[in-house]
Amino acid sequence: MLVSIVILWLISTATKIKYNGLIYGLDFGLYHPDGKLYTFRTLNLLGRSEIEAGNLVSSWYAEHAFKLKYFEPNSLFFDVHPLWQLYRPRILYPILSVPFVGLFGIPGMLVVPALSMLIVLVSVMLIGFKLKNENLAFVIALLLSFSPVVSRWMFANITDGLLTAITCIFVVSFLHVKKDSVFLPLSILLVILGSLTRVSVLQWLAICIGVYVANQRRNALVLGFTSVMMFIPSAIGNLETGVLPNEQSSSIFERPVQLLFSMVKVGFFEIGQLLVLDRILLCLLVLAIIASVLNFSRVSSKFFLLLLISLWITGAVNGTIGVNFRYQLPLLPFIAYSLLDSFRFKFDFINYGRDSRVVRKIKN
Numbered sequence: 001m002l003v004s005i006v007i008l009w010l011i012s013t014a015t016k017i018k019y020n021g022l023i024y025g026l027d028f029g030l031y032h033p034d035g036k037l038y039t040f041r042t043l044n045l046l047g048r049s050e051i052e053a054g055n056l057v058s059s060w061y062a063e064h065a066f067k068l069k070y071f072e073p074n075s076l077f078f079d080v081h082p083l084w085q086l087y088r089p090r091i092l093y094p095i096l097s098v099p100f101v102g103l104f105g106i107p108g109m110l111v112v113p114a115l116s117m118l119i120v121l122v123s124v125m126l127i128g129f130k131l132k133n134e135n136l137a138f139v140i141a142l143l144l145s146f147s148p149v150v151s152r153w154m155f156a157n158i159t160d161g162l163l164t165a166i167t168c169i170f171v172v173s174f175l176h177v178k179k180d181s182v183f184l185p186l187s188i189l190l191v192i193l194g195s196l197t198r199v200s201v202l203q204w205l206a207i208c209i210g211v212y213v214a215n216q217r218r219n220a221l222v223l224g225f226t227s228v229m230m231f232i233p234s235a236i237g238n239l240e241t242g243v244l245p246n247e248q249s250s251s252i253f254e255r256p257v258q259l260l261f262s263m264v265k266v267g268f269f270e271i272g273q274l275l276v277l278d279r280i281l282l283c284l285l286v287l288a289i290i291a292s293v294l295n296f297s298r299v300s301s302k303f304f305l306l307l308l309i310s311l312w313i314t315g316a317v318n319g320t321i322g323v324n325f326r327y328q329l330p331l332l333p334f335i336a337y338s339l340l341d342s343f344r345f346k347f348d349f350i351n352y353g354r355d356s357r358v359v360r361k362i363k364n
Helices: 002-018 035-045 050-064 092-104 106-130 134-146 148-154 160-176 180-195 201-213 217-235 255-277 279-294 299-318 329-363
Strands: none
Touching (some): 002 134, 002 148, 092 106, 134 148, 148 329, 160 201, 180 201, 279 329
């Protein structure tokens, strides 16, 4: 089945490279506006001056991007662009892209996102292997590869795909690695890597709570401390602009109320966009919610619901409406975990009921 997953990934990658652009005015291209900052930084790490890197990125976007494609090269400079203070800690994606950009040029920025998609699909299968539910795992992987929203973000030159892949590795390690002496250092590393990818503190704190309710309290406390410490560099100087940046004129007392309104708007628009653009992903999400509520006692259900809430809040804190599940993308491995665990439980329950009736007949 893993060979089939690789073939599926190759087809998905080739399809995305062949067909990309604007859909309903939304950017389904390969090169997104904030991706220009990661591309600029990667070129700078390769030894390009700010002027050289700015010229290369500007000319490339003018030819290959779809939205906000025209900008001045000097607007990307570290002391000019207003977002560098927020983006400066996000170093992992540019570092990982250095060898690929060195080999292929700016298209090399797409290699890490494409490999992240492969990690997502393989992780779904590894979760299925662990839960002895390989057939359903393959179906879920197949549906994710068909999902327009998943391919929109996983293959673009942004950090969301990489963060999702790191999250997938955590779920796989949680299920497969039993020794604390291995699991804890690996989890700490994943939290650090995720924090160096993009701001993800709420996600990691939700994961820590999930680890805690799974009776791994020491691990949860260590991971929680690591998450908070890794968030500090991003938090310094960015609290005002990072929380509801479109409401900067509001007082600190008005922000909590605005955050509640933002949660309602984000939830409404995210579901609405999925209903129009990606009913496959919407069905998987709704099924996972129903399965998790019905089987709330299971660790997989608690993980999923905790991540669902934390990523919903993450989107509300950002305040940008209609980003089409982008901030919720790390939920994918937990959707798979919940569905694979819950439906396996249902099948086992049916078989158990049948076996029980047979035993009663024999006794009688």
